[in-house]
Amino acid sequence: MIIIISSRLTCRRKLGKIYLTTGVDVFAKEHSLGKDALELRKEEFDNLLEEKRGSIKGALTDQHLISGIGNVYADEILFQCEIHPKSKTEKLAKKENSGIYSKMRTVLKTAIKNEGQRSQLPNTYLTPQRKEGAQCPKCSGKVEKIKVSGRSTYFCPKCQEELL
Structure with missing residues (x-):
């Protein structure tokens, strides 16, 4: 089984965070991103x-x-x-x-x-x-x-x- 891990950066008002997620689409949905x-x-x-x-x-x-x-x-x-x-x-x-x-x-x-x-x-x-x-x-x-x-x-x- 291959697990692909990707990351995405969210930065609101200079407060950046890095998350580990199983996919960009999953991350976008979890954070209600457009x-x-x-x-x-x-x-x-x-x-x-x-x-x-x-x-x-x-x-x-x-x-x-x-x-x-x-x-x-x-x-x-x-x-x-x-x-x-x-x-x-x-x-x-x-x-x-x-x-x-x-x-x-x-x-x-x-x-x-x-x-x-x-x-x-x-x-x-x-x-x-x-x-x-x-x-x-x-x-x-x-x-x-x-x-x-x-x-x-x-x-x-x-x-x-x-x-x-």
């Missing part, structure tokens, strides 16, 4: 956002909804889409949801390809300049830091105007 962001089909993503209320940043970082998007990459996805992190999911148009889905896949694949090395990300990315007061890589604006869903959030107020 489907991995890169395994989600477009229709599944749309359905998840339709049912969610609150900020888009909160939705993207909710591991019970979608697993695999951390705080930094949620900021990057929204920056690439030019969507303010406080934007309400229920106010986003289908076109905006499609853009988020597309950029989510692009940003995560780019991060994986570059092994998470922030300095290796494209110069059009916010992540390498992710500090308050840094110059936006797209415009002459300055990066700001706010709290969204209890998380430090970096964005460009010129590129990512808040929808009221």
